[in-house]
Amino acid sequence: MDEERNGTPILTMLLxxxxxxxxxxxxxxxxTGMLIARLxxxxxxxxxxxxFDGAGIxxxxxIQMAVFSLIMASFxxxxxxxxxxxxxxxxxxxxxxxxxxxxxxxxxxxxxxxxPVHSPRAWLTFVLATVLCFSLSFxxxxxxxKLEGKxxxxxxxxxxxxxx
Numbered sequence: 001m002d003e004e005r006n007g008t009p010i011l012t013m014l015l016x017x018x019x020x021x022x023x024x025x026x027x028x029x030x031x032t033g034m035l036i037a038r039l040x041x042x043x044x045x046x047x048x049x050x051x052f053d054g055a056g057i058x059x060x061x062x063i064q065m066a067v068f069s070l071i072m073a074s075f076x077x078x079x080x081x082x083x084x085x086x087x088x089x090x091x092x093x094x095x096x097x098x099x100x101x102x103x104x105x106x107x108x109x110x111x112x113x114x115x116p117v118h119s120p121r122a123w124l125t126f127v128l129a130t131v132l133c134f135s136l137s138f139x140x141x142x143x144x145x146k147l148e149g150k151x152x153x154x155x156x157x158x159x160x161x162x163x164x
Contacts, residue, residue, distance in 0.1 A: 013077050014077045021072050026065060029061070068104065068108055075104070098131065098134040
């Protein structure tokens with residue numbers, strides 16, 4: 001949201017969001033794959049983007065994550081862009097992004113078999129993990145904003161004290 005005040009073009013914001021989302025997605029996919037291979041060596045269903053035959057991440061998995069990242073970057077840019085939603089509170093932006101993530105990821109689960117579609121346990125785990133991650137991220141961002149607000153208030157008070 002702060003970047004827009006500097007006149008950053010929408011396309012630049014979208015590309016930055018895509019790069020960030022894609023990088024974090026690939027990192028999360030690698031960590032998840034290592035954890036699954038280490039903790040559950042005999043796991044029955046493996047998502048299509050995990051290849052434990054030694055070949056690494058298949059190209060199709062990278063493309064799936066790239067498309068997913070582009071869609072999510074588009075949602076994030078649109079939702080957090082003040083040109084479109086100038087008066088929307090940060091909480092509602094985060095809620096809409098969480099819902100967009102749940103819906104988009106659900107479509108990818110069905111299309112690409114990221115986890116067993118007919119497993120209620122897998123869906124429950126997915127929804128809980130997504131909501132938990134969004135809640136934690138939201139709490140950390142709010143804490144950061146509060147600490148920055150206090151810092152700027154302190155700097156303003158110091159500036160006013162020096163000016164008088």
